[in-house]
């Protein structure tokens with residue numbers, strides 16, 4: 001067994017997130033199978049920008065109420081215990097509901113040994129795009 005040490009909690013960068021979100025790298029994915037695990041805490045209303053992952057990503061919600069959307073599809077509500085996976089190249093965003101924090105573990109596949117980018121980022125999710133189902137507003 002090996003106890004992994006963690007660096008400090010870091011604030012999610014403003015160019016890639018709206019609102020306040022904080023990230024802990026639980027596992028850097030430096031060795032096979034190269035899965036990086038990030039614990040991310042989103043304040044109410046905070047969300048990622050639109051992005052896609054080269055290999056794919058699994059999100060597991062630990063607390064709060066979350067939202068996730070694939071481009072062209074409906075916004076989905078996530079609750080503790082829910083797990084979703086976005087496939088390779090699927091444009092999406094994820095974040096907290098407007099009035100609730102959300103904490104998820106993000107398992108990012110393919111922090112590959114050749115250093116290929118694991119994520120491509122695009123524009124912020126606008127307030128009009130961030131339009132959760134009425135029960136979550």
Ligand code: MN
Pocket residue numbers: 051053057086092093094
């Ligand atoms: Mn993602």
